Amino acid sequence: MSEAFALDLPRPTGGCADAPVLRERGQREVFCGLTGIVWLHRKMQDAFFLVVGSRTCAHLIQSAAGVMIFAEPRFATAIMEEKDLAGLTDTNDELDRVVDRLLARRPDIKLLFLVGSCPSEVIKLDLSRAAGRLSEKHSPNVRVLNYSGSGIETTFTQGEDACLAALVPQMAAAPANAEPSLLIVGALPDVVEDQFRRLFAAMGIARVEALPARKISDLPSVGPNTRFLVAQPFLGDTARALEDRGAVRLDALFPFGAEGTTDWLHAAAQAFGVDEMLFRSVVAPGRERAARALEKVRPALEGKSIFFFPDSQLEVPLARFLSRELGMVPLEVGTPYLHRTHLARELPLLPSSTRLSEGQDVDRQLDRCRAARPDLSVCGLGLANPLEMEGLTTKWSIELVFSPVHGFDQAADLAELFARPLNRRDRLSDAIVPARANRREAAPCS
Numbered sequence: 001m002s003e004a005f006a007l008d009l010p011r012p013t014g015g016c017a018d019a020p021v022l023r024e025r026g027q028r029e030v031f032c033g034l035t036g037i038v039w040l041h042r043k044m045q046d047a048f049f050l051v052v053g054s055r056t057c058a059h060l061i062q063s064a065a066g067v068m069i070f071a072e073p074r075f076a077t078a079i080m081e082e083k084d085l086a087g088l089t090d091t092n093d094e095l096d097r098v099v100d101r102l103l104a105r106r107p108d109i110k111l112l113f114l115v116g117s118c119p120s121e122v123i124k125l126d127l128s129r130a131a132g133r134l135s136e137k138h139s140p141n142v143r144v145l146n147y148s149g150s151g152i153e154t155t156f157t158q159g160e161d162a163c164l165a166a167l168v169p170q171m172a173a174a175p176a177n178a179e180p181s182l183l184i185v186g187a188l189p190d191v192v193e194d195q196f197r198r199l200f201a202a203m204g205i206a207r208v209e210a211l212p213a214r215k216i217s218d219l220p221s222v223g224p225n226t227r228f229l230v231a232q233p234f235l236g237d238t239a240r241a242l243e244d245r246g247a248v249r250l251d252a253l254f255p256f257g258a259e260g261t262t263d264w265l266h267a268a269a270q271a272f273g274v275d276e277m278l279f280r281s282v283v284a285p286g287r288e289r290a291a292r293a294l295e296k297v298r299p300a301l302e303g304k305s306i307f308f309f310p311d312s313q314l315e316v317p318l319a320r321f322l323s324r325e326l327g328m329v330p331l332e333v334g335t336p337y338l339h340r341t342h343l344a345r346e347l348p349l350l351p352s353s354t355r356l357s358e359g360q361d362v363d364r365q366l367d368r369c370r371a372a373r374p375d376l377s378v379c380g381l382g383l384a385n386p387l388e389m390e391g392l393t394t395k396w397s398i399e400l401v402f403s404p405v406h407g408f409d410q411a412a413d414l415a416e417l418f419a420r421p422l423n424r425r426d427r428l429s430d431a432i433v434p435a436r437a438n439r440r441e442a443a444p445c446s
């Protein structure tokens with residue numbers, strides 16, 4: 001590696017690598033894993049998500065994905081009626097009938113997910129056995145798999161992890177002498193995945209595949225010559241399932257911002273023996289574009305403090321990006337699960353003054369947030385309104401998963417997501433102060 005290039009890559013500084021972690025267990029305020037269907041169904045073009053759940057689940061998924069009512073729907077809820085809950089009908093027969101009707105009406109479905117939910121009667125249903133039975137019945141046209149999106153055991157991003165982990169056993173076994181391949185793991189928007197594919201192609205990495213694939217027929221094979229890059233920090237179970245199949249995870253920062261994206265791409269370049277000068281020439285234009293675009297957003301964010309409630313599991317890499325590339329000050333970074341192995345390169349790059357917390361006890365976190373009075377609090381929808389009422393500016397963490405935020409060309413859009421609420425706050429206070437002044441001036445005449 002040339003010395004000039006080495007300067008471009010992050011160097012561990014200690015940061016939060018060995019910092020104590022505040023572990024919390026208590027009441028949680030998070031969406032359930034069903035939410036993942038909203039972005040997963042856009043990615044997997046021949047998949048259908050059938051939630052086995054209650055009317056609450058149906059309402060959640062329909063309102064979370066409300067915009068999709070204008071598109072060909074690729075999700076639905078098989079609602080467990082009260083008579084089912086009372087055991088008056090055989091729920092398995094009922095489920096089979098629903099699936100038969102659906103597949104008869106929709107021959108375009110090639111992959112059907114039965115998605116489990118929280119109601120106790122659903123938990124009692126053996127959805128994996130149902131998936132096996134239905135898969136056999138509808139083979140070879142449709143594969144039926146299952147995973148849980150239940151709010152009891154998940155944060156909302158774990159829905160994607162559970163879904164992708166369910167796909168791993170479906171991947172064919174690649175022989176030990178197979179040509180080395182690179183697997184991108186995580187449901188990236190197509191436009192972002194294509195950007196990464198172009199960069200890998202320019203580096204000369206010939207075989208690049210993605211999990212999930214856009215179509216089930218394109219599901220890649222996996223074996224000891226598979227090297228994989230995880231694009232999202234919440235894919236712990238999927239990574240473990242791939243490692244169990246012999247694949248090797250490449251350690252890297254997550255591809256947020258110019259620095260994270262460079263490091264992520266560099267991990268692949270090293271694993272595939274790409275010449276350092278070639279790597280540098282391939283990433284330089286995108287990296288410079290990102291750095292220039294970030295400079296425009298920086299004045300809105302520099303020096304501002306930020307407090308992350310545990311929600312999306314993106315918190316640690318985002319805090320690293322915001323502090324190192326935009327000068328923000330992370331006061332507390334809470335995350336539902338602190339996956340030390342996957343975050344091994346991220347943690348040393350956080351400022352050592354940052355408090356790390358894992359898990360949720362929402363009342364205590366609210367108390368700490370109120371005491372800290374951060375400029376910006378990143379939290380779930382349920383906490384945002386109460387905090388705004390108290391004069392704290394918030395950012396909904398779910399938006400960070402719905403929006404294209406990975407890679408060089410999305411770096412400024414990602415920064416904008418944090419700058420926007422601060423700009424809105426400034427505009428509002430500019431509008432309110434003169435209005436109050438006018439009221440005061442008007443008072444003597446009234």
Ligand code: SF4
Nearest residue numbers: 032057060117118151
């Ligand atoms: S899975 Fe559970 S938390 Fe999610 S909508 Fe259904 S009942 Fe509510």
